[in-house]
Amino acid sequence: MDFIGKFKKLWNALFIKGSGDGYMRVLTGLRNTVIIAVCGLLIGIVIGTLIAVVRVVPKTNRALRALDKLCTLYVAFFRGTPMVVQLLLGYFVLLPLMGVKLSSLMVCVLIFGLNSGAYVSEIMRSGLLSVDVGQTEAGRALGLSFSQTMTRIVVPQAVKNILPTLGNEFITLIKETSIVSFVGAVDLYSAFNYIGSANYEYMLPYLAMAVIYIIMVLGISGLIKLMERRLRKGDKR
Amino acid sequence: MISVKNIYKNFGTLSVLKGVSLEIEKGEKIVIIGPSGSGKSTFLRCMNLLEEPTYGEVWVDDDLVTPIDPYLHADVIKASNTFGKMAAEAGEAADADAIIKEIKEKDLLNEKHEGSQYKKLMKRLFKENALDVNLARQRIGMVFQQFNLFNNLTVLDNITLAPIKLKNISKAEAEERAFQLLDRIGLRDKAQVFPAMLSGGQKQRIAIVRALAMDPEIMLFDEPTSALDPEMVGEVLDVMKELARTGMTMVVVTHEMGFAKEVGTRLLFMDEGKILEDAPPKEFFDAPKTQRAQEFLSKVL
Ligand SMILES: Nc1ncnc2c1ncn2[C@@H]1O[C@H](COP(=O)(O)OP(=O)(O)O)[C@@H](O)[C@H]1O
Numbered sequence: 001m002d003f004i005g006k007f008k009k010l011w012n013a014l015f016i017k018g019s020g021d022g023y024m025r026v027l028t029g030l031r032n033t034v035i036i037a038v039c040g041l042l043i044g045i046v047i048g049t050l051i052a053v054v055r056v057v058p059k060t061n062r063a064l065r066a067l068d069k070l071c072t073l074y075v076a077f078f079r080g081t082p083m084v085v086q087l088l089l090g091y092f093v094l095l096p097l098m099g100v101k102l103s104s105l106m107v108c109v110l111i112f113g114l115n116s117g118a119y120v121s122e123i124m125r126s127g128l129l130s131v132d133v134g135q136t137e138a139g140r141a142l143g144l145s146f147s148q149t150m151t152r153i154v155v156p157q158a159v160k161n162i163l164p165t166l167g168n169e170f171i172t173l174i175k176e177t178s179i180v181s182f183v184g185a186v187d188l189y190s191a192f193n194y195i196g197s198a199n200y201e202y203m204l205p206y207l208a209m210a211v212i213y214i215i216m217v218l219g220i221s222g223l224i225k226l227m228e229r230r231l232r233k234g235d236k237r
Numbered sequence: 238m239i240s241v242k243n244i245y246k247n248f249g250t251l252s253v254l255k256g257v258s259l260e261i262e263k264g265e266k267i268v269i270i271g272p273s274g275s276g277k278s279t280f281l282r283c284m285n286l287l288e289e290p291t292y293g294e295v296w297v298d299d300d301l302v303t304p305i306d307p308y309l310h311a312d313v314i315k316a317s318n319t320f321g322k323m324a325a326e327a328g329e330a331a332d333a334d335a336i337i338k339e340i341k342e343k344d345l346l347n348e349k350h351e352g353s354q355y356k357k358l359m360k361r362l363f364k365e366n367a368l369d370v371n372l373a374r375q376r377i378g379m380v381f382q383q384f385n386l387f388n389n390l391t392v393l394d395n396i397t398l399a400p401i402k403l404k405n406i407s408k409a410e411a412e413e414r415a416f417q418l419l420d421r422i423g424l425r426d427k428a429q430v431f432p433a434m435l436s437g438g439q440k441q442r443i444a445i446v447r448a449l450a451m452d453p454e455i456m457l458f459d460e461p462t463s464a465l466d467p468e469m470v471g472e473v474l475d476v477m478k479e480l481a482r483t484g485m486t487m488v489v490v491t492h493e494m495g496f497a498k499e500v501g502t503r504l505l506f507m508d509e510g511k512i513l514e515d516a517p518p519k520e521f522f523d524a525p526k527t528q529r530a531q532e533f534l535s536k537v538l
């Protein structure tokens with residue numbers, strides 16, 4: 001095989017041909033991947049925490065029980081259907097029905113956030129349950145309200161306990177971004193696909209794409225490990 | 238100061254408290270002893286509503302902390318449909334007191350079917366007397382067997398969190414007060430340390446001043462030394478004795494009989510969800526009246 005020739009083609013596509021818009025596309029794809037994963041996770045953490053709290057509080061009245069049911073449905077839907085399907089539903093069904101116009105990137109961020117919320121809620125729920133009830137009782141006994149106790153005492157400890165798992169969720173999101181071209185957003189896949197199709201030469205572009213994904217994931221894993229070690233140093237229990 | 242009226246507590250089918258009443262006056266040091274599982278913790282936890290009693294009421298001065306218990310109010314029972322029906326059935330011969338008594342004994346009231354008169358009265362009584370539970374808890378300090386210091390906060394933040402959030406005082410004020418309290422227990426140098434770095438005795442002493450930082454009117458202690466290594470029991474009891482000298486109203490569940498004799502003004506013996514004895518400690522230890530108490534003492538002394 002003519003590796004040198006293939007490499008030359010990739011190089012040209014990236015930096016020379018068409019006034020170098022190849023590497024611009026890759027950078028845009030990389031940027032979008034990061035934006036979608038980071039924003040998606042942040043939205044997911046907010047939604048997931050809210051759902052997790054609803055699911056762990058004692059169900060003292062009918063409104064809470066109804067809310068709990070709703071959350072269960074939500075989680076079942078987002079965990080029970082492929083993300084591609086959610087993305088397509090959001091972009092081609094929901095938006096037109098609601099008459100809202102959003103960029104495909106925005107839609108991706110939203111759907112990734114909603115989807116991640118379902119997964120984070122399960123992670124967060126186990127995190128909340130891992131915090132000793134004595135912590136809640138001590139807060140309430142002092143006169144702090146439920147929400148004050150949650151935000152100042154329970155959730156911070158829960159987040160600390162689940163940080164490694166949240167890191168894994170982030171990695172999952174990074175990898176999942178490879179589907180966003182279904183709704184026309186530029187990501188790494190679509191960037192390298194474009195480069196490949198420019199001269200019908202896909203081998204090296206896809207290889208390069210894989211390498212970039214692996215580097216990102218390994219880098220994030222390393223960061224998580226570092227954070228874990230730091231946190232563990234803080235509490236000798 | 239606190240008045241506990243005829244508390245029952247069931248966990249599912251398990252009946253843990255069976256009609257406990259107690260009047261606590263300002264300055265009293267009440268010590269509660271009794272076998273494990275007799276409901277001592279549950280009783281304390283009902284006082285600050287960490288557990289909601291199944292029946293009965295808890296009052297702090299003139300404020301109601303629990304929901305209204307209809308069985309404690311004859312006028313509420315009289316307003317109920319159940320009472321109306323029974324009175325109608327008895328006809329001419331109806332004796333209101335006897336009917337009320339029967340309703341109480343047989344637990345005949347059913348919230349859903351008691352009609353609007355009854356509901357209105359319940360609502361009015363609640364509105365007139367109920368105190369927000371968070372406000373009530375600010376007046377009732379609690380110390381737990383397992384300390385329960387907030388693991389994610391430094392000692393200083395453990396002490397200042399609730400005062401800053403709830404007492405409308407500045408961070409600086411709260412911290413100044415916290416340092417005074419830490420001085421009192423000789424732990425000023427631990428202010429910036431996390432709980433994980435402390436010994437059990439240190440944790441419990443800090444848990445005590447954390448509760449004191451809210452300036453409670455009464456302090457509840459649930460076996461505060463039971464989770465400690467023996468050599469640390471003394472330092473915690475010393476803090477509690479000092480607190481007793483300042484005139485704090487205290488309710489202490491403990492197995493430390495020495496502390497009970499030295500500090501207690503009143504000793505309660507609990508068994509199977511009831512208070513079987515209520516006497517000055519000396520009297521109790523010299524001559525326990527019930528057989529259950531005699532058996533218990535022969536085991537622990
Ligand atoms: N949250 C709960 N759910 C079910 N049972 C409970 C609960 N809390 C306490 N109990 C039961 O109530 C009984 C009394 O418990 P407790 O008040 O802790 O007794 P003590 O403090 O005197 O040892 C025990 O049998 C215990 O198992």
Ligand SMILES: [Mg+2]
Pocket residue numbers: 277278279459460
């Ligand atoms: Mg107990």
